[in-house]
Amino acid sequence: MKNNQFAIRPTDFDTQIQELQNIHFLTSDNEMITDPIDLFKNFLQIAFVQSHSKAVFKQKLSTYMATPDQDAFEYLNSSSELSVDAFYNVALQLLEFNPDVDFTFEDPLGAMKKIQLKVADHEGNVLTLNELKSAWYWLLATHNKNGHTFIDSLAAKGYFVPFYGEIGEPLLFNGKSMPVFDPHKIIREVVYVESPQDTDEDGKLDLLKAEILRPAESNDGLKVPSLYTASPYNQGTNDETGEKLMHDVNIPLTHKEPNDLNYEDIEYKAPNTKLPEPRKVNSYAEVADETFAREQSYTLNDYFLARGFAVVYAAGIGTKDSDGIRTTGDPEETTSTIAIIEWLAGNRRAFTNKYDNIEIKAWWSNKSVAMTGRSYLGTLATAAATTGVEGLKTVISEAAISSWYDYYRDGGLVIAPGGFPGEDADVLAEETFSRRLQPGDFHKIKPLWDKKLAEITFEQDRTTGNYNTFWDARNYHKNFKNIKADVLMVHGLNDWNVKPRNVERLWNGIRHNGVVQKIILHQGQHIYINAFRSIDYTDIINLWLTHELLGIDNQAEKIIPDVIIQDNVKTETWNSYTDWSNDNNPTVQYGLSADKLVTAPSTNETLTFNDKLDDESFKRYVKHNDDWQKDLTNLTNNKMTDHRLLFTTNNIEETIIDGKVNINLNVASSKNFGMLSFQLIDYGNAKRFNVSPTLLAHNGLAGTFDWREDDLREFTLGKPTDYKMITKGHINLQNRENTYRVNSLEPNTFYPIKVELQPTFYRIPEGHKLGLVIYSTDFGMTVRGNQDIEYSIQTEGSNIIVPVHRD
Template identity: 55%
Template sequence: MKNNQFARLTADHETVVAELKAIHFYDDQMTCVTSPTEVYQLLLRKAFLTTKDNGSFTNKLKNYLATPSLDLKDYFDSKQPVTTKIFYLVALQLLEFLVTEDFAIDNPLEAMHRMQLPTIETNDNWHKDQLLDAWYLLLTTHTKNGQTFLDRLTNQGYFIPFYDLPVREKPLFFNGKAQAVFDPAKLVREVVYVESSVDSDCDGQRDLLKVEILRPSDTEHGLRVPALFTASPYNQGINHEAGSRAMHDVNVPLQAKKPNRLTYQEIAYRKEKHSLPAPRVVTGETRHAAETFSREHSYTLNDYFLVRGFAAVYSAGIGTLDSDGVQTCGDPQQTEATKNVIEWLNGKRRAFTNRTDNIAISAWWCNGSVAMTGRSYLGTLATAAATTGVDGLKTIISEAAISSWYDYYREGGLVIAPGGFPGEDADVLAIETQSRMKAPADYILRIKDFFTKQMDQMAQAMDRESGNYTTFWDARNYRKDITKIKCDVLMIHGLNDWNVKPGQVEALWQGLRNVPVSKKIILHQGQHIYINAFRSIDYTDMINLWISHELYGVQNGAKEVLPNVIVQDNLVPETWTTYSDWSNPNSDKTVFHLAPGTLTEECSSDSIQSFKDDSPKDDFERYTEHIDQWENELISNQKQALRANRLIFKSAPFEKAQIIDGKVTIHVKAASNQPFGMLSFQLIDFGEEKRFNPSPTPIQRMELGCNWREDTLREFTLAKFPTPFKMITKGHLNLQNRENPWKVNELMPNQFFTFDVPLQPTFHKLAAGHQLGLIIYATDFAMTVRGNQAVRYSIDLSDCHLDVPFQ
């Protein structure tokens, strides 16, 4: 195991003592004790929370080794001094590491260093101040099971006596981070209905948005807390069967498109002017909600912070169960509705206690500061809200978020499925999340006809026939408004996420370069996943440090302490490295020319190579049913079925490891024998290697507080057996959209054209001895339409090169 902690703060001795006093680890009894050994025993007594008397404490001491030949009881009886070796032998046991498996009892410091656990070291016998400094550091150090030692004590009940602290002494911060001093059994659960500034169902009334709130009961006694707001269209349930029925057929031919001379200005979205219905007439005001709920569809990161002084707020938004309106899949109305909930939390909009009585209720319990959390669609709406510049939104923590819906369902003039969902499109997602369907009377009697018409219109506007960038997609492009962002932005994304591809976050990262806000990014080796329960990185601690500063104003140096860029290594498990930047557009590129079968830094070949797109019927049907087989056979030299369907180029083996940092671009000169065509590209890491398993390995359950909720601790592990290759990144282009995705060019059969195709950005380490490979092909069974057409493509290698941003 390797421990990677980025949120742990270094404290001077004065701060150490003050903070240990604040959490009652250092008290008046210890102040009068001068012997480090006696202080050490008192600290351990406080840490052994399950022992209630001297006998049980003594028995507990007998379970811990202080030296290779003494347990802790015998050590204390012997009156020996505290030394570095003794302290850290005990520390490793407190941190749940195992003898032999994790450390040797005669050399604890070797294990501490190997596992990157922090130490305070001196050859002399320790004095009291050194002991207190070391104990403070130990409390902030991660255990073998992914949480700080203090969090482990928290889960055992350490902070239960703090539940009754007066509100003036809450929240409580230690090492710059909020602590679990709020009673989860007394959380207030309430529902309100925010009146929005949209009428998406055109019923003549402003849409009401159901909002579920969980907040500490201390707010009933004067405490004001910030809100973690998760906007999740999935929150009130989804329509699996309706969504499945709406899926589009992808086994359709690619069609020639009529050329146009469109400019961006002609397809740019311009805000439509609609007369908004008058607001409801308020009939009264109250501080007490009229509705509650039992168990929300929660996000475990929010669960962790609920007992640490933050409210959790969930809203599914327009078109969902118990709200008004219709789903619109990321359009300005959905953005506005999301923004409106933030405005209510910030005291600048009203909500009602129910849908009929018009009794207003404010977010009187909120301090006006909001952070948005969540992954995928949830992170997408956080990004969308941020681009409005709404007051009160202090930060977004956007995980695997979409920044442009065109790049989610389209690419380069092609219809492209998000990885794992061939046939999905904007209308399918809208249908799947229109959870008003779950209330039959509301849906059938009030909204079904209107929603059906809206979906018909959406199907036309999203234009699956062309795959072009249109006004429909421009309305769902949040990147145009990045300069309006006023909140700080923390981005998290998987480098192997082929659902929401890495280009989504890279475009946001690039757009924020000159925006005067703090921005950080974490890139992991996962697919479309959360990483808040990973063992090897202190992700939750980083978020704690970040939002304690952003939402409570704690001066903990979060913006300076947390690195700009953190990247998980793709070769060595449990390794995270910091960088100052990612995908710098001004970085140098290494140019590889294409020769038959080869990527070379020498001059280009004058060869022309060709490949076909269609497959025998049996193979085609097999690939549509087993995309993993297609993926493997496309890349593998051992497979013959697709040999005529792609071109493979490989570099010479690298003498030393190389890091690809950013966006690889391929310049191509190509022709199709039809008046239409598409090309796909994959960048491959060739070389025998034990690589990470695609999904993280579950380790054990992990508590998020005392008698509170749990999560699953996970970590990426190496596969048992080596594999010969790994796909690094990919890209696609409709050959009629050579200039941009809205302008359609004519494609003359057998005539060569040149164009550049950027692949999805990446951060990938090629091991020494490995080769960089490029595959050129057409139909991507995982993403593009699959017409199995008799199209033949020719590549003129004399004008082809691959530009790679090596570090």
């Protein structure tokens, strides 16, 4: 195993002593101890939280080994000195490493180095008293084998329970907040925030339900920050009615009438809508009228509830118990999202219920807000940040959309998010319109909802796939310049749902904003990574939020690397870099020659393939996309030979692709329309990561003592495979200039095209081959018409430009 810790804060000795005192490892009972052996025994006795007698302590201590020949009890009662090896032998066991697997008692320091665990400074082979104190400090801050820091593992056993009700404010250790707030005494309340919009056109400003969880101490004067998750799924979903709206993708691609549109012709401009007057306030209250039993929580938020943070969930307009309608990502939804922040920052009103006009303030809030969440949740965090709303200090955007066109479209084509062919903006709107779940409420809104949903269906324009005003309204890139909150991005390099272009454009779009920006890229698909064993993600977020929301100068902005990327070859390996997908990266250009990618210029050839399959193969691939993917990329399988072009390099040196691969081609279609798809492939027999992380322990990670858990997971290697898709891209041949201008396409006439594949960071091992597959129908993403279209590529002047990483 390898431990990757990026959130350990460098701490001087005096501060270490102070923090050990703050968390009660150094106390009045042990301050006079001068013998390192005695102090080590005392530390262990304190750490064995669940041992309440000397006999049980002896019993537990004797189950640890200090040397190859002595258990810890024998060693500590017979030795006059505390050796460095003995300390780290015990430390490794406290960190739950296995001497039969992870280390030997003869060389614990070698194991510490191999596993990448922190070793305290020491001069000799024996620890002095001060060296022991420092070594214990770093041990507490060190990650164990099962996803916890040692201090968090002690918390899960009840170490901080005696602190409940005694501290009354956040307690810090190594720059991070400790769980000293009783999660079982959390105050739960519901408020209804008045947003500056009337999306359901009832003549009243929309009220939005917000569910709040906050520490009991916030009732006693403690001002706390808020983690806010805007989740349209939070109040329930309409899976059945959403499924009925799914669009048929087994339809032909069609010709589009050319246009000469400019951006100004399709640019979204906010309507000048007259809004209703705000509600008249009848009275004020400090106690909410409504509570709730159990929220649809996010486990990362759960972790912080015991650490002095409030958590707020709101589903937004058009959801159960709120007013309004669903709009899927437009400015109205952004307005709905930031209304909650404005209330938390003291700049908007909320009420105790929807009828009495009794105002309630967020009097417990310190007016600092962070947004958290994955996918649609992270998308709304990104949208909120683009408004520059006051009070939003940071967003942690995980697998977030930055332009809805890049989610449901690509290159002038209707492109499904991976795994959801036929889904579109209208389907998502219906699925999240949870007002439907309350028949009495839905009855009143149904006529308007039917009308608005039909408008979404029409305006999203599945006929052409062009970028239009509908999509421009849902493009957050235009407002990146307004982002003034610090941003921590998390994204999967194999996420074909919210494709990597979404995070790459955010990363590069704010690099000159003057905000702190960080990014973590993992090898997963559309997943959370806060329960991974090999990276201290939760500690990173703890360090980050303690800085951002509590205003603690813990150097989080300097300690956390700007770029952290999980290696795709070595297990449990995360590397830090200074940048990602920089346009100034060096490039390697490959030409096309027959079936080869060559570093020399392309030869002068014309290569062709036809998109039409026999009916049996077509029907099979429609039902089994995985079979199609295997046949498409298989070097030796002839089933797709006539329906693709496949090029490979010779065996290459180790290469890291860093950023956006560009393809330049001269292309012709036998029709007056056409589309091309591309996949970049790593060819070489090797064990590769399984598609999904492996479950290591169900409920293996506890937030703190007797509090919510998460499953411990990790990416593991599967059986050897012959290839791995690195990235892909698509283009409608009639959108050669851009996604809103439609060009004419004369049959059998060659046109130059340029296609930007989804950005990546990928290590190709030495001896592997880089491959490029050019094809048309993508059975997982595009329409599937099985049309008799022949595509031709002129190799002369065609090339592929690969950005490479240089250390």
